Amino acid sequence: MRILVLGGTVFLGRAVARHARDAGHEVTCAARGVAGTPVPGVRFVAVDRDSPQGLSMLEGETFDAVVDVTRRPSHARHAVAALAGRVGHWSYVSTGSVYADHGTPGGTVATTPLLPPPPPEIDDPTGDAQQWYGPCKVACEEAFRAVVDEQRLFVCRAGLIVGPEDPTERFGYWVRRLADGGEVLAPGTPDAPVQCVDVADLAGWLVRAGKTGLAGTYDGIGAPMPRAAFLAAVAAGVGRPQPRLTWVDQDFLIERDVRPWAGERALPLWLPLPEYAGFMARDVSASLAAGLTTRPLAETARATLEWLGAAHRPGVAGGLSREDETNVLREWHGRRA
Ligand SMILES: NC(=O)c1ccc[n+]([C@@H]2O[C@H](COP(=O)([O-])OP(=O)(O)OC[C@H]3O[C@@H](n4cnc5c(N)ncnc54)[C@H](OP(=O)(O)O)[C@@H]3O)[C@@H](O)[C@H]2O)c1
Numbered sequence: 300m301r302i303l304v305l306g307g308t309v310f311l312g313r314a315v316a317r318h319a320r321d322a323g324h325e326v327t328c329a330a331r332g333v334a335g336t337p338v339p340g341v342r343f344v345a346v347d348r349d350s351p352q353g354l355s356m357l358e359g360e361t362f363d364a365v366v367d368v369t370r371r372p373s374h375a376r377h378a379v380a381a382l383a384g385r386v387g388h389w390s391y392v393s394t395g396s397v398y399a400d401h402g403t404p405g406g407t408v409a410t411t412p413l414l415p416p417p418p419p420e421i422d423d424p425t426g427d428a429q430q431w432y433g434p435c436k437v438a439c440e441e442a443f444r445a446v447v448d449e450q451r452l453f454v455c456r457a458g459l460i461v462g463p464e465d466p467t468e469r470f471g472y473w474v475r476r477l478a479d480g481g482e483v484l485a486p487g488t489p490d491a492p493v494q495c496v497d498v499a500d501l502a503g504w505l506v507r508a509g510k511t512g513l514a515g516t517y518d519g520i521g522a523p524m525p526r527a528a529f530l531a532a533v534a535a536g537v538g539r540p541q542p543r544l545t546w547v548d549q550d551f552l553i554e555r556d557v558r559p560w561a562g563e564r565a566l567p568l569w570l571p572l573p574e575y576a577g578f579m580a581r582d583v584s585a586s587l588a589a590g591l592t593t594r595p596l597a598e599t600a601r602a603t604l605e606w607l608g609a610a611h612r613p614g615v616a617g618g619l620s621r622e623d624e625t626n627v628l629r630e631w632h633g634r635r636a
Contacts, residue, residue: 301361302509303386304328305348305378306368308335310464311392311457314502315366316341322506329357348374354381363387364509372438373422379446388509390453391443395518395581396433397456402573404492404580408456408516411577413437440516449515453508455501458520458581459568462498462599463606469560469567470495472618474603477530478537484624485544486552486569489527493568494579496520496591497599504591517586521593523579529568529596536600547631555627562617 302319306312307328317338319326326341337343347353348369354377365386369375375391399412416438417424417431424431440454461470476483501519524532527544534542549571558565559575570578583591619627 300363300510301325302327302506303357303362303365303382304341304368305365305374306330307337307341307343308332310466311460311498311502312366312368313338313464314462314498315505318499318502319506324506327357327360327362329354348377351377351380353377357382361385364390364506366390366392366505366509367443368392369439370424370432370435371422372416372435372442375439375442379443383446386451388451388453388512389443389447390455390505390508391440392505392519393436393440393454393456394433395456395458395520395578397437397440398433401575401578403577405582406577406580407582407585408518411581416441451512451514453505453513454516455505455508455519456516457496457501458518458579459495460498460501461495461603463602464498465603467561468617470599471603471607472567473530473533474537474600474607476618477534477539477542477600478604479621480539480542482543482545482628483530484566484619484628485526485530485546486557486566487526487546487549487572489525489546491526491572492523492580493526493529494520494523494581494583495568495596497594497596500591500593507590511590513589515589517589517591518581518583519586519591520581520583521591522583522587523581524596526569532596533600536597537604545628545631547627551631551634552627555630557619557623557627564619564623565617566619567617 302324304312304316307316308330316326316328320340328337328341329344329346331347344356397413399414414433414437417434421431424435559570
């Protein structure tokens, strides 16, 4: 199959190109080449999608499948206009951030309402405009649905994607922290749900979707697991099968300005409950039935640790520092004593 990856220079896009190449497909990646480079063995076409004519370098070519990761509605509109009639199957990588309700566990594509699209002048949810990320992805989905026949369109709403080459430190924080050993601050409660998807599993599903013609809208995320099982699996994957976890109440963490999810002073993959009780507790039985396969999380952790080591990446950018973690734990034990 001839497959076009619109993107393909970072994390998921590279994984899609790698998987497609290894499956014997003919792969083209089209991007500027600013964010990174494509994997070896694929064709790279330099394009700038900010221009409506940005995909003219692909004029006259046909593709059996396209995978697009864009977050800009204008990019989505330009892509369907430029490639209409020359593509067999489209996959659009959307996000769980399109949902308007993150508080209800067990939500599905059919039951969870969506955010409205952004006002027309908002087209780039980066920098100071990141609050528009979900609405812009809604508008991208709408741009594909407006033009592409629904029998040929797969909208994949990815949840937290983890594994090697992740440019964020969200999963990497736990990989490093558990690999380091010692007493580990575990946020919230052991039974709180955590949900993620290995980048290679998601990439594999996207490539197979092009091959089999999967149509419809699905969440691109594995089944939820209790936080205790999540931490145990990561610990096992990094060679520390008996982690020394200290569970700390969320209110205590919030009082000490320990922040949720990502960024400075954050404990990644932790979100306050009950406000976010549905964010990592989606019912993904439809996705699993539609061909998403998920590897054991310990394998993902092992591969991520190897990559972090091989990449000689600098210390955790974001996440709770070891000093701050030690201080919070000391206060927690002091209060309990
Ligand atoms: N990471 C997560 O946990 C997560 C969770 C939910 C959903 N998602 C979704 O998953 C996808 C992740 O994709 P990804 O990992 O490949 O990263 P990405 O950062 O979304 O990749 C964007 C791609 O578009 C290209 N691009 C950007 N501006 C361009 C332009 N003007 N012209 C042409 N190409 C341009 C970039 O390459 P150049 O800069 O080289 O041009 C890059 O290859 C996204 O759709 C994201 O919304 C991610």
